Amino acid sequence: MKTQGWLFDLYPAKRGMVLWWITEAGERLRLEDPFTPAFYAEGRPRDLRPLIRELEAKPSIAGLEWVKRWDLVSREQVEVLQIALADLNQYPVLPDRLFLEHPRVLFWNCGIHLAQLYCYERQLFPLAFCTIEHEDGILQRVECRDDPWALEYALPPLRIMELKGTGPAGRFSRRLSTLQVTVEGETYELCQGREVELLHAFTGLLERHDPDVLMTKDGDAFVLPTLLWLAKRQGVALPLDREPVLRTPPRAGRSFFTYGRVVYMTPPFLLHGRWHIDLHNSFIYHDGELPGLLEIARVAKVPVQRQARLSTGVAITSMQMDEATRMGALIPWKKAEVEEAKTLNELLTVDKGGMVYLPPMGLHEHVAEIDFASMYPALMVAYNISPETVNCACCPRGAVPEAGYSLCERREGLVPRVLRPLLDKRLRYKALKKANEGETRRRYDLLQAALRWCLLVSFGYLGYKNARWGQIMAHESVTSLGREMLLRARTIAEAYGFRAIHAIVDSIYLQKPGLSVAELEALCREIEEATKIPIAVEGIYRWIVFCPSRETPALTVPNRFYGVFQHGEQKVRGLELRRHDTAPRIATAQQEMLDCLARAESAAEFMARVPEALEILRRHVEAIRGGRVPLEDLVITRTLSKEPMQYVREDAGAIAAKTLARAGVELHPGQQIDYLILDRKAKVKGDRARPAVLLTGDESYDTKTYEELLVRAAETLLGPVGWPAGRLQSWLATP
Numbered sequence: 001m002k003t004q005g006w007l008f009d010l011y012p013a014k015r016g017m018v019l020w021w022i023t024e025a026g027e028r029l030r031l032e033d034p035f036t037p038a039f040y041a042e043g044r045p046r047d048l049r050p051l052i053r054e055l056e057a058k059p060s061i062a063g064l065e066w067v068k069r070w071d072l073v074s075r076e077q078v079e080v081l082q083i084a085l086a087d088l089n090q091y092p093v094l095p096d097r098l099f100l101e102h103p104r105v106l107f108w109n110c111g112i113h114l115a116q117l118y119c120y121e122r123q124l125f126p127l128a129f130c131t132i133e134h135e136d137g138i139l140q141r142v143e144c145r146d147d148p149w150a151l152e153y154a155l156p157p158l159r160i161m162e163l164k165g166t167g168p169a170g171r172f173s174r175r176l177s178t179l180q181v182t183v184e185g186e187t188y189e190l191c192q193g194r195e196v197e198l199l200h201a202f203t204g205l206l207e208r209h210d211p212d213v214l215m216t217k218d219g220d221a222f223v224l225p226t227l228l229w230l231a232k233r234q235g236v237a238l239p240l241d242r243e244p245v246l247r248t249p250p251r252a253g254r255s256f257f258t259y260g261r262v263v264y265m266t267p268p269f270l271l272h273g274r275w276h277i278d279l280h281n282s283f284i285y286h287d288g289e290l291p292g293l294l295e296i297a298r299v300a301k302v303p304v305q306r307q308a309r310l311s312t313g314v315a316i317t318s319m320q321m322d323e324a325t326r327m328g329a330l331i332p333w334k335k336a337e338v339e340e341a342k343t344l345n346e347l348l349t350v351d352k353g354g355m356v357y358l359p360p361m362g363l364h365e366h367v368a369e370i371d372f373a374s375m376y377p378a379l380m381v382a383y384n385i386s387p388e389t390v391n392c393a394c395c396p397r398g399a400v401p402e403a404g405y406s407l408c409e410r411r412e413g414l415v416p417r418v419l420r421p422l423l424d425k426r427l428r429y430k431a432l433k434k435a436n437e438g439e440t441r442r443r444y445d446l447l448q449a450a451l452r453w454c455l456l457v458s459f460g461y462l463g464y465k466n467a468r469w470g471q472i473m474a475h476e477s478v479t480s481l482g483r484e485m486l487l488r489a490r491t492i493a494e495a496y497g498f499r500a501i502h503a504i505v506d507s508i509y510l511q512k513p514g515l516s517v518a519e520l521e522a523l524c525r526e527i528e529e530a531t532k533i534p535i536a537v538e539g540i541y542r543w544i545v546f547c548p549s550r551e552t553p554a555l556t557v558p559n560r561f562y563g564v565f566q567h568g569e570q571k572v573r574g575l576e577l578r579r580h581d582t583a584p585r586i587a588t589a590q591q592e593m594l595d596c597l598a599r600a601e602s603a604a605e606f607m608a609r610v611p612e613a614l615e616i617l618r619r620h621v622e623a624i625r626g627g628r629v630p631l632e633d634l635v636i637t638r639t640l641s642k643e644p645m646q647y648v649r650e651d652a653g654a655i656a657a658k659t660l661a662r663a664g665v666e667l668h669p670g671q672q673i674d675y676l677i678l679d680r681k682a683k684v685k686g687d688r689a690r691p692a693v694l695l696t697g698d699e700s701y702d703t704k705t706y707e708e709l710l711v712r713a714a715e716t717l718l719g720p721v722g723w724p725a726g727r728l729q730s731w732l733a734t735p
């Protein structure tokens, strides 16, 4: 049988990979492809001999063979023992055991996700369009007719089913009260009359529509495990997967510390032959939505469900392993591979390590922003920065300012080889975004944003000792060259008569009365010449306001500002309205004030609009004082930094967490809770704040506290132009 279609899903079985295809005709096709993954052992003959004897006796070994592979660091070909496995289940566990028993042997290419390893070897990738030949459920031949670097590609039409569950204690429930199912434009409300009826109704819908994707919010922690428990209780089969699999009860999640904060990761509820995407447990989805996620899965060769739950660091590592495989190079084994979650903003603040000026506080005009496009990755490519190129033996020292390291000029390193096409693709998407409008423009924006995120982590991973190719000298070389390039850019800008008022990571803010786009373009070309890094005009601001630090109000902070570009687009960093722990009503009020100010075309108009913005504040303050704001608009979200009972200082969030814990909800550091402040001064602690899931709707909120929060948000906007909190309060006190 010969047909054409997209590779939809893939996962290992005992003897090979299971591949799910969506054919052009719309068929969902399950095929198996025999596969023998291999890892490598390197060592002295007398250390390897006992290993070989042991392996020869194992039926799970498909073959042992001496092969030559490149060692990237020493740049030499080495002879290694290739250990091919007949039983795929052994691949994740056998190296661990061998490592303990043979401490003098060096193992390579271990601990790689099998679906990815398969993709590297076969040069396939998720959602690749292929011509396939198959017989009796076995893949005979595959010809990939797709390219992960193609800008335009067709995707299979996916059948998406959205699930929304509610429970008696919200997402902390172990029971479902209702289940809302949306599929092919229809929404079904399944109510918990009798559990068994809800289950039958749901499985009926699953079988009738056979969706490719289950889209949930909190499906990993709540909706899917709860359905599974229900099915077990009722003895009903639940065909969540496209093929029968034995499911064990979901594991507990884990909390871990990363980049200065605690993160809780719910164990993923992954499906076979079908995707489950949990919007509350996906790091890429927020920034790139589905097009961005699929784009990363394609270029990184990481299965979609897996990539949905992991940071783009996994994507970058995967691209490096793929490139190493193509080069015939060995892949180092890192047992503590990092798979943590990080948002774009955290990365921006954590990984800056570059030069930062504190901007002048207040309102400014005649300001333009020019941005180095993905400065750090661009540096790695332009200057060939990679673990194996820093301080190579063949090139002169001194290429890196300050540190004085050499950077190889003779051979391109692994990191630049991986980043070059990625940078190029992102720039092309950015150009397409600029050239288009509406939905098309939005799609290109999502794609470039997803790639930007991959590029961003590439720098963090270079300095991470647990990354497969992390090395601190390479990391230092990047920050050092980054500072150098910003200095060069600044010097050139000053020669053009600009004043550099602010710089952060890869953006420079320049001020000059009467500045023009043409002049800025000329400046950018000259900077590009001098730095080898692409730089472009982000825009000219009608006005921009730099805000003070919350901790030290006399100083500004690098990433707390708001402004409006000439074409009307707002740019906002670090305001309350962008923070997850801001109550929705406070965020709305701040956004309305900002929208009012944003209509100003100049600094003078801005000041003229302040009274109108103040009236907006008054309106919201009065609604809060009058107790008229719906409770759900005042709910505050908090990420727990410790176990609930470990909180000693009992602020509202800690009280709410303890109340939940006492109600039997299992909470861990890194998890989020929502709560309402009822009365900050109440005698009984439990009356001060209440978890949102336990609200009955009859509660009243703490008007004073919420008014304070509102005034603080207004102060962030207007404080820099002469309206600090004290003045706002006295203005509010006079009718």
Ligand SMILES: [Zn+2]
Pocket (backbone or CB within 6 Å): 392, 393, 394, 395, 407, 408, 409, 410, 411
């Ligand atoms: Zn060299």
